[in-house]
Each structure stands twice: as C-alpha cells, then as structure tokens.
Amino acid sequence: MEAIDLFAPLFGYPDEAYAARAGRCAAETGSAPIREFADAVARLSTGELQEQFIQAFDLNPASTLEIGWHLFGEQYERGEFMVDIRRRLREAGVPETGELPDHLLHVLPLVARLAPADARAFIDRFLVPALGKIATGLPKDGTFAPLVSGVIDVLAAGAPAEAVAAGGRHG
Numbered sequence: 001m002e003a004i005d006l007f008a009p010l011f012g013y014p015d016e017a018y019a020a021r022a023g024r025c026a027a028e029t030g031s032a033p034i035r036e037f038a039d040a041v042a043r044l045s046t047g048e049l050q051e052q053f054i055q056a057f058d059l060n061p062a063s064t065l066e067i068g069w070h071l072f073g074e075q076y077e078r079g080e081f082m083v084d085i086r087r088r089l090r091e092a093g094v095p096e097t098g099e100l101p102d103h104l105l106h107v108l109p110l111v112a113r114l115a116p117a118d119a120r121a122f123i124d125r126f127l128v129p130a131l132g133k134i135a136t137g138l139p140k141d142g143t144f145a146p147l148v149s150g151v152i153d154v155l156a157a158g159a160p161a162e163a164v165a166a167g168g169r170h171g
Helices: 004-010 018-029 032-042 046-058 067-070 078-094 104-113 116-137 144-155 162-168
Strands: none
Touching: 004 018, 004 104, 004 144, 018 032, 018 046, 018 144, 032 046, 032 144, 067 078, 067 116, 078 104, 104 116
C-alpha cells in the first residue's frame, strides 16, 4: 500500500484497529512524528481515542479535515473545488463516504492515484497549505498534532512525486 494511502484511514473516526494502522504507517514511512503518534494512540483505549478525535477535528473548525474549508472558507471557490474533487474521485475510482468530497479521507487516496506530476502539484498547491492550517488549529501537545506534522513532513519534503506516491521515505 502506498504511503499516502496509509495516511488516509488515520483521518477517519477511530475504531479497534486504529492503533495497529498507526503503527503500520509509522513503520512503513519511517517518520518520527508518526512514530510518536502511533506510540501515543497505542496507550489509549478506543473510547479515549474517539473522544480526542472528536475534540481535535469535529468540534474545532480551525482543524476540520475538509481541506477546502482551510483553502477557501465560505467563498464560492470552495464549491467549485468540491465539484472538481468529486469529479476526480469518480475518475480515479475512489469511493466517497458520508464525508464531504474535500475531506482527507477522500483527498489522500485521490492523490495516491494521480500521475506523479499531478500529485506533486496537488500536494504543493492544496494539501500542504491546508494541512499547515490544520496543524495550526491543533494543540501542540495534543494526540493528533504529530500525525498532521508527520504527514506534512512526508508530503512537503520535496521528494519527487514518484517517491511520494510509491511510499518512499522522505526527509
């Protein structure tokens, strides 16, 4: 599985297998912040993790997981962006869940399926700026801060898009 695909489920509501997925992501990416995150979630019960997830991402607009919100706010461009994302999801065969099209659960698998140059452009133009805003909205000592910073590190490391899509280690 590609590194970007490994990140996506970590931005979904935690279940019993969440800590194992985090550990696998840390092992496969070699990212120190993601290892820190995986170690932290391994010490929490599923209920505690769910509570912290809701506090971090669902109740705090500054760290919502819909990237269009961070890029465009309530502007008309967000609607255009979501229409474009929905089209791209369909073309790439990425199924939508009950989340909005611009949610990281959808966007990360989409990027993993883009051509390398398109993936790099999307990462640089949309993902890294939105993730930066999400990181700013999270408490620095919160459980999910290392996850977001680790994903930013991997995506923004300047590695060629081929390495990012193939799950190569960056940094």
